[in-house]
Amino acid sequence: MIDEFAKEYLHHDLRHIRETMLWKLDGLSEYDVRRPLTATGTNLLGLVKHLSITESRYFGEVFDRPFPEPVPRWDAPDDGTDMWASEHETREEIIQRYRRVWEHSDATIAALAIDSPGHVPWWPRPHVKLFNILVHVLTETSRHAGHADILREQLDGCTGAAAEYAHLEPDRATWAARVATIEAAARAAGAPR
Numbered sequence: 633m634i635d636e637f638a639k640e641y642l643h644h645d646l647r648h649i650r651e652t653m654l655w656k657l658d659g660l661s662e663y664d665v666r667r668p669l670t671a672t673g674t675n676l677l678g679l680v681k682h683l684s685i686t687e688s689r690y691f692g693e694v695f696d697r698p699f700p701e702p703v704p705r706w707d708a709p710d711d712g713t714d715m716w717a718s719e720h721e722t723r724e725e726i727i728q729r730y731r732r733v734w735e736h737s738d739a740t741i742a743a744l745a746i747d748s749p750g751h752v753p754w755w756p757r758p759h760v761k762l763f764n765i766l767v768h769v770l771t772e773t774s775r776h777a778g779h780a781d782i783l784r785e786q787l788d789g790c791t792g793a794a795a796e797y798a799h800l801e802p803d804r805a806t807w808a809a810r811v812a813t814i815e816a817a818a819r820a821a822g823a824p825r
Contacts, residue, residue, distance in 0.1 A: 639746040642766040643738075649773045650734055653680055654727060656780040660787065666717055669783045676783050677726060678716035679776045684730040685714050686772060690765050691737035694750040699736050703729070741766070 657665050657676055665677040681704070688699035704714055717726055741762070748762045784790050792801050802810075 635746045638763065639741070639766065642763075642770055643741050646766065646770045646773060647734075647738075649770065649777050650683075650730070652777050653683060653773065653780055654730070656777075656784045657723070657727070659790075660784075662723065664787050665723060668716075669786055673712070673716060674779060674783065675716060676780055677723060678714075679780055679783075680730055681717055681721070681726050682714050683773055683776055684726065684733045687730075687737050687769055688733045690752075690769050691733075691740040694752050694760065694765055695740055695744060695748065695762070697736075697740050697743075699733060701729070701732065703733075737769075 657680065660676070666675055668675055685703050688703050691697070692699040717723075744762045746761065746763045746766075750760045750762065750765060752758050752760055752765075781791065789804060789807070
């Protein structure tokens with residue numbers, strides 16, 4: 633049946649991209665996973681914290697299956713505390729909460745049919761199906777995995793979408809040659825004619 637295929641396909645991709653998010657933290661210092669790397673303060677551990685809060689709400693509250701632990705609010709007035717970790721929050725706490733959120737979300741996904749109704753009061757069209765939420769959370773997680781890719785590359789040059797393929801990435805000399813070629817093309821295109 634196509635509904636079960638779609639549900640399992642989306643769920644499989646979500647499980648994979650979650651692991652990728654955590655892989656991006658591997659081997660980095662406490663400072664490096666927390667430090668702001670963009671003008672808005674985006675950082676790797678903050679992305680994981682944000683995703684744990686977001687996913688707990690979408691697969692919890694939306695289907696009247698609230699996550700059983702308190703989680704930081706993602707909608708606090710303009711403080712953005714869902715996007716960064718304070719010095720009192722440990723990396724391990726955030727990672728373990730994210731993994732517990734996965735278990736809760738996975739149980740919700742397993743228990744419901746793909747067309748099960750949910751309600752997202754903060755959306756303009758609040759009546760949704762599990763399908764909509766699977767797509768939304770997969771998209772949100774993938775979007776932030778892309779941010780994590782760039783942040784990690786800025787920190788130590790580590791690239792890749794999954795740990796099992798890291799050995800296939802080019803070496804630093806290959807990357808340097810590629811960057812030099814791209815820089816030369818950009819300069820040539822930007823030169824007055």
